[in-house]
């Protein structure tokens with residue numbers, strides 16, 4: 134027999150693959166990348182015109198950068214390629230900035246472009262890769278600046294050099310700190326928006342997102358996908374007899390017990406009140422029924438305990454399978470809900486599915 138208290142917190146530590154959480158972050162960076170490519174193309178063509186007469190070498194570099202930015206633009210629309218395209222954009226851009234600094238016609242104002250390196254790197258590559266790329270290109274920029282102007286006392290003196298280095302370090306530190314706090318705040322916000330605050334399970338919004346992703350995966354790989362719909366039996370009595378606070382604790386306990394048996398790729402969600410959904414990627418109907426039976430048995434076998442108080446619990450479960458029972462969440466939910474209703478009306482503490490109806494309304498609970 135499992136200990137009830139052992140299970141109480143396990144739902145908190147469970148984490149589903151964060152692909153869904155990461156997506157908005159990638160979308161944000163993709164938008165920044167697209168904007169930068171447009172700006173780079175526009176500025177490139179503008180400076181080409183400006184330098185055409187006076188500095189043909191510079192004009193060629195600028196028109197090449199502008200054209201290259203336009204070539205990258207279609208690839209930047211793909212979220213999955215965002216990191217690769219960012220690197221393909223930033224490395225040549227920084228190399229050009231450094232090359233321009235070494236030109237005999239360059240002035241000390243060209244240095245300000247080195248300050249752009251940490252900002253762009255962090256915006257497009259995130260905190261660690263952004264920091265890494267900045268730490269490669271910024272020191273090279275400082276060295277080239279020193280080589281270029283070392284014999285010019287008006288520019289290369291202690292005050293001016295300290296300003297150059299301090300401004301560079303400050304921009305690097307602020308870009309990094311900003312990106313770290315932005316990423317943390319973004320993750321926290323997404324977590325709050327996609328998690329049920331009482332049970333720490335996924336909420337309905339996240340469930341919909343993950344279902345779409347798993348459905349696409351099932352179609353691509355011709356794999357199974359099943360859905361469990363669980364509802365605590367006579368939960369109103371728990372609230373009425375023991376109070377709403379105990380009711381909340383029972384909800385947490387049931388959540389933890391549901392998660393106890395699941396794999397990392399399965400997703401449990403609180404759909405509302407005392408109703409839960411469990412998405413089982415890769416699970417056939419047979420396997421889903423077996424998982425549902427384990428959950429049902431665990432909850433029925435181990436009453437919720439609080440001090441000397443014992444509260445016997447049970448759940449009814451409806452099961453549906455992708456393909457046979459529908460090809461979208463709405464249909465799968467409707468079928469599972471129908472089975473759940475039948476499980477309730479035929480006595481509760483049992484599982485219902487298409488398979489069981491075919492086998493003459495076999496009832497797993499009765500087989501106990």
Ligand SMILES: Nc1nc2c(ncn2[C@@H]2O[C@H](COP(=O)(O)OP(=O)(O)OP(=O)(O)O)[C@@H](O)[C@H]2O)c(=O)[nH]1
Nearest residue numbers: 364365366367368369370372377378380381406407
């Ligand atoms: N403690 C607590 N109770 C909740 C919460 N959300 C919904 N409930 C209660 O859950 C109960 C659901 O009651 P019913 O829909 O009648 O269902 P039931 O008593 O479980 O009966 P069956 O589902 O028919 O077995 C209601 O009393 C709600 O107030 C919550 O977040 N916390």
